[in-house]
Amino acid sequence: MLSRGSSPRRTNRFAATGIAGVAAVTLLAACSSSGGSSSSGGGGTTSAPASSAATGGSASASPTGTPVLAGGNCSSSSAHITFWAWVPGMSRAVNEFNSTHPDVCVTLQDPGAGTGEYVPLNNALKAGTGAPDVAEVEFDLLPSYEIQKYLVDLVPYGANKYKSLFAPWAWSQVSQGNAVYAMPSDFGPMGFYYNQQTLAKYKITPPATWDEFAADAVTLHNQNPKAYLINFPANDPQWLMDMMAQAGAWPFQYTGGANLTINWTGPAQQKFAAYWQKLLDEHAVSAIADLSPQESTELDTGTLGGAIYSAWAPSYFAPNVKHSVGQWRAAALPQWTAGAKVGTDWGGSTYPVFSQSKHPAQAAEFSEWLTATDQSWSIVKTPPSSLFPTYLPTLQSSSFKALTYPISGTSQPNQVFSAGALSIPLTTWPPFMTQVLTQGATTFGAVVNGKQTLMQAFTAFQQQETAYAKSQGFNVTT
Amino acid sequence: MSETALRPSAPAVTPPSTPGKRRRRSAYARRQGRAGLAFVTPFMIIFTLIMIAPLGYAVYQSLYTTKLIGGTSFSGFANYSTVLQSGDFWDGVIRVIIFGGIQIPVMLAIAFFFATIFDLGVARWGPLFRAVYFIPFAVPIVVSSVMWGFLLDPAYGPFNHLMNAIGFHNFNWLSGNLMIPSIIIIAIWEWTGYNCIILYTALKSVPRDVIEAAILDDTPLWRIIVRIKLPMVRPAIIMLVFINTIGAMQLFIEPTILNNYQAGVVTNTWTPVIDIYSTAISNGQYQLGAAMAVVLAVIIVAISVASLGFRGRRREQ
Incomplete structure (x- = not known):
């Protein structure tokens, strides 16, 4: 049960403290077994589809010491996007995005479920540097980031054109006034x-x-x-x-x-x-x-x-x-x-773009691709991600309902x-x-x-x- | 039984020189002084950077208040006044004092008992048992708490089955009344081996001629242990009381983990450190958390000074 701490859907935050500790022990073990495989440049290897922390390669190049699960081999001409998420199997979607968007290069890191991610995220946002471009944030926490002006309004990047593709509750959660502060994913x-x-x-x-x-x-x-x-x-x-x-x-x-x-x-x-x-x-x-x-x-x-x-x-x-x-x-x-x-x-998660991002347009493009395309949902609805879609074309498809x-x-x-x-x-x-x-x-x-x-x-x-x-x-x- | 020369309380190295007042120091002594400075400087730089500076910053932070609406402003001692008036915080302080007040004496008594057995050499396989008793200390506290959580689980833990089997129905080791006793058991399990090793080392350093003299006087064994050995390892015991008290005051991991097995017992202010954690991290009130940490540090320093004063007084006798 405790090992389910990496559940993508929801985290019990007080419990997550303990779970994170257990996860940290596991992670330490994973790190030590892959220690010494440090690579130069972007750090990490392009992970296999079924990547896990243990196969994530070196953490040496990442500012948070977190294993890189996907991306990392960016060419210098592409826009580099750092992405934090704890949903298992997310690297499959990131690899798919990178292979179809040569001008953008997304690097995925998993700092841990819930508190595991929010604590370093909050610290980086407060410090004004070191935050990812895009990160997984649960619905209930979005207003906590909105009020501190940590999020980029996605309306200028075309977010509103996806409104009709989402369950009404999910879209209302990511919007405040005329602004849209994140793209909804699962719920x-x-x-x-x-x-x-x-x-x-x-x-x-x-x-x-x-x-x-x-x-x-x-x-x-x-x-x-x-x-x-x-x-x-x-x-x-x-x-x-x-x-x-x-x-x-x-x-x-x-x-x-x-x-x-x-x-x-x-x-x-x-x-x-x-x-x-x-x-x-x-x-x-x-x-x-x-x-x-x-x-x-x-x-x-x-x-x-x-x-x-x-x-x-x-x-x-x-x-x-x-x-x-x-x-x-x-x-x-x-x-x-x-x-x-x-x-x-x-429960459920969203993918906002943070105001520290140097490439907000590309970060928004990635967030929108991840949440609002058939291409992405064909991957993330399947195990180990098993996300339950807010995205209506998948949610209402007979094949999804028949699973x-x-x-x-x-x-x-x-x-x-x-x-x-x-x-x-x-x-x-x-x-x-x-x-x-x-x-x-x-x-x-x-x-x-x-x-x-x-x-x-x-x-x-x-x-x-x-x-x-x-x-x-x-x-x-x- | 031959390493009698080692005494933990004796300084291992005498200072190179003890310069008298106003006496000109020799060139040798000055060179030595410079060398000493060179050796100490790297430590002091790191100590200042990672210990003194953050400490100062915490005190500085504790004088400010940041609001979600309104931003950061200087608030003087307002945070301290909040802490001092917080019933929850002081309930937590009292809780850890009760915890330490029971756990530390019981654990030290058990540790001294085993240390004495090892010291007497009456147990076969002594080194093996010393290693076995030391193992819990080598298990990370998070891991041992998870393990104990399953052992004490209200519905399926073997310890509850045991209590049911001997007639205590609906027994719950993690209920509101038994949470502290259960954590005391866990802490004793975790720390006895470590304390035992320290006491064993101290017992080993009791001069053999003293014991031999007592034996020649036909002193009974229990008197040798209680009247000679115990007083001679008092410095080690006081040091252990001191270290264990600081540890007890910072109780955090065990209750936090056990909270996953039993809802509604461990509150967000259950111990001072849990209170600091939930104030700073969950409530986002970092400056109030800093003030709480300063107050807790003052309490710990006060207890430490009191115990050192006790030690000094006993020495004079």
Whole structure:
């Protein structure tokens, strides 16, 4: 489980600290085994398609000491673009771009997932030198870079002509006012991911509404006091906020500038909190860390019947599945209003161009090629990248929807997730999401322990976030 | 049992000269002085660049505040006032003091016990066991924390199975009440071997004639250990208390890793260093983080000075 720290889709940042440490150990081992193979010039070798850190060649020439995974053999006449990303298998797309764009030469480096990349990225941006031209940045963190004016507006480089090619939620995430600050790549529409056999055992069919869901959770737990329909990971603010979006209880409004709305205590938010607190009180849901070894094992062994997961779940969860291969199915999210079709998103990445770039036009060209061409998507949708596209031509293609995965047998989970992808309520993130996620993990963690109710935690969080935002100079309204 | 001449507290090399006041120094002494300066300079340059300068910069930074809206401005001691009034920060300080207050004495007692056994030479394969006990110290703390995380895992860890088997149901080693005891166990596992080796070396340096005299006086073995050997290795023990205290105050890796196995116990302010990390890195408040680091450093220096004062007082007796 811990070795999944390099998941492309999402990172649990607090956990990533530890994971990065483990990854660093692995990386050190990889470096030492390839030590001495230092090459002159651009550094690194043109990696084979299935490149990994171990085959990435020398790190000696890179400013961050990070292995070069693709590119690196640039001719002096081409524009040199440095690109940071942690999605595995990205070197395949970079090599394809380099071979079809002789005037641009992209060098790919992988500084590590999440924090592994953001910390050196933030340092380089603050220092004013050493940042890449293009880097992978998750949706929720884009406003944090926008507010510090670290990003290049891509509109002058033709970004708007791709607008119609993307899922509306994804495009709204990368735009602020008239500017477009990144190109969206993958995302994670959410659904109810369940073990068909476990649910059949308890005579439960995927619930259509949250009322049915609550009843099913109680039914299952009454039949087997050791088992639960799902885990409620209160400690994971990202999951929680994404579920709030679906419930029409999104707690932040931010569209740039100094004004920020924070609302964790309104009627919609309290209704959401009360719904889950009731299930927690009835012990109808378990409350353990999500994406943890324990959760994976309980899903695999049937202690948990399912999970509210996202489109990337199959590839994230699959390596840990031993007993339940082929039994997993995806269903649409339960609805707050019967008959509605509201989805939500969990995670996903964008590719902005940084203002330090000396070749913004070429960097934008690369970012647009990577996210908005069939050529690129034919590569990055396949393993090991397995990106779930915001790019409509791929998202809506029948071949993508028909993909099957060993863990889900002959079923086609992308049918469900693709449908959910177009009904995601628009959301805006506060420009300090790392603070929200770390503080949230602590504040909502107290709910997992039973020290606080979810409603109390929401009230506490309202105060904590308001205090932090004010200390950062924002005008806060509720 | 022959290397009795080595004493850790004795200076290994006597200074080349001890010039008296106002006495003209010989040409030889001056040459020596210049040579000494030449030897020391490279170290001092690097020490200044990577230690003193960043330290000064941190103190300088701690006097400023950067806001996302409004930019950077001089804020005097505002950051320090925030730290001193932060209940979370002081809760963390108290937590690591409790942690160290239990972990260090228990670990030193175990380490002294094993060091004595090795020193007495009663155990067969002594060198082998010394090496075995030292191995945990050679395992990176991140790796050992991950390993212990799986051992103590609430649902599937063997240690929880063990507790269930002997009648403690729903036992959780990583629950809110047991997180500190569990980390104490991990820290003892990690550090006992290292402390044992230091104490073993110190015990080896206890003069043999003292012990022989005691044996001739028919002193019982336990009295030799407790009344003669233990006092004679006190400088080593005080040094270990000192080093371990500094380490305990900076507790970070173990709780951070264990947080991946048990949600909601380790908060973002659980220890002072975790608090500094989340303030600086997650919250982007580098200057407030710098102020917290300065306050923590002052606390550590205060504890160190107190322990050195204790050492000095005991020496005079």
